């Protein structure tokens with residue numbers, strides 16, 4: 303799903319991106335000349351691999367995100383992650399997929415391992 307930078311205004315505009323088992327809804331607005339702020343919710347069914355036992359399991363990913371996208375290189379001062387786009391368009395699907403990928407790269411434990419861990423804590 304691509305949106306033209308030129309058409310994004312200072313007033314927040316809602317968007318909705320849905321594909322198979324994921325959705326990304328929210329609003330976006332221009333905050334500076336070449337900078338757009340996106341506030342939204344990502345919901346997806348993702349397959350995660352347990353970092354303890356290696357088992358794959360499905361998890362519902364439900365997360366609020368605040369993302370910035372810039373048209374071209376962004377040279378200002380901002381702590382947040384900025385997605386840079388170079389062809390005049392913001393690609394929301396690219397953002398949503400990389401957000402999910404970054405979630406996957408965190409540590410995850412399946413339910414069984416979480417239970418075992420809880421038992422350990424009691425000792």
Ligand SMILES: [Zn+2]
Nearest residue numbers: 352355412415
């Ligand atoms: Zn596990």
